[in-house]
Amino acid sequence: MRKPLKRTFRRALAILDGRTSRTRGQSLVELTLTMPILLLMLLGLVEIGWLANNYLTLLDATREAGRYGSVRDPNLWQIGYETSYHMMDCDFDTPENGNYGSTHWDKYQQELTTSYPGPSLPGFSNGVETPGLQFYDGVACSAITNILPLPFNDAEDDIVVSVFSYAYFPNDRRIHVVGRLPSRGNECTGADEPYTTVLYDVLPSQADSGGENRLGYFFRGNHMTSHTPGCRGSEFTTAEVEDMLNRTLLNNTGGPITDPEIREMGAGGMVLVEIFWQHEQLLGIPFFTFFEDQFDIHVWSMFPNTAAEPICGLLRDAQC
Numbered sequence: 001m002r003k004p005l006k007r008t009f010r011r012a013l014a015i016l017d018g019r020t021s022r023t024r025g026q027s028l029v030e031l032t033l034t035m036p037i038l039l040l041m042l043l044g045l046v047e048i049g050w051l052a053n054n055y056l057t058l059l060d061a062t063r064e065a066g067r068y069g070s071v072r073d074p075n076l077w078q079i080g081y082e083t084s085y086h087m088m089d090c091d092f093d094t095p096e097n098g099n100y101g102s103t104h105w106d107k108y109q110q111e112l113t114t115s116y117p118g119p120s121l122p123g124f125s126n127g128v129e130t131p132g133l134q135f136y137d138g139v140a141c142s143a144i145t146n147i148l149p150l151p152f153n154d155a156e157d158d159i160v161v162s163v164f165s166y167a168y169f170p171n172d173r174r175i176h177v178v179g180r181l182p183s184r185g186n187e188c189t190g191a192d193e194p195y196t197t198v199l200y201d202v203l204p205s206q207a208d209s210g211g212e213n214r215l216g217y218f219f220r221g222n223h224m225t226s227h228t229p230g231c232r233g234s235e236f237t238t239a240e241v242e243d244m245l246n247r248t249l250l251n252n253t254g255g256p257i258t259d260p261e262i263r264e265m266g267a268g269g270m271v272l273v274e275i276f277w278q279h280e281q282l283l284g285i286p287f288f289t290f291f292e293d294q295f296d297i298h299v300w301s302m303f304p305n306t307a308a309e310p311i312c313g314l315l316r317d318a319q320c
Contacts, residue, residue: 269308
């Protein structure tokens, strides 16, 4: 009686362990079932790595461009240049490269592209060539240089540069953005105008021209904002930047600002660089392209710029 019971028990264990004669070829079946899943996971890792590499490359490009702009003066930019197609390129217009006075729309030095690839925008004109790079096109071209080896598509990608001036107003215990440059491209509509009601006066050259449907200097004009229909440029409205400054500089500790902190609070300036780049999948596997083959990557960086600090003599009730 013990042997049949023992034999039955061993047979049950063999079945549970998969050691019976009926399980021949089980490994092949398991491999057939799991191989597509393993391949899918491997291809997914490749696509994620490709996306992460491109994202970090673009992010580094915004940082390098922000550092470039942080040590230069945006006030040297001539009003109106932001609506000139000639200032939406990287043309090194100097006698040394042999094209001084000529018309080119380069995105790389010595490219010598003869036709502007961007859209036809209202209010823009050909303008006049300038020797070398100025502030905004210089920042944008710094980003272009640091994007390499990633391609920059003239018809889809874009770079946007904005400069902000801000000051602390102790009466309402709040930081206000008192200026956004370029001044002829700093608001989609009049509702997003920088905080200017406290100004005694403004310089004639810095007078605001009203709603322009543009936020910042853009390199190609391809990106339409998500917050305002028909507006091109930055994804950051002036109100959003002001709220960001108040959260990080005043309320970062979670408590109300103290009097010693108020006495140390002053005015400042900063430059914002944004890149809008259309990412395309590396392998284009149908399973992944079923969701979306191409999508926009938006990266940005902010850096301080002392040259953009507001003129305290023109501000009323501001603490500078």
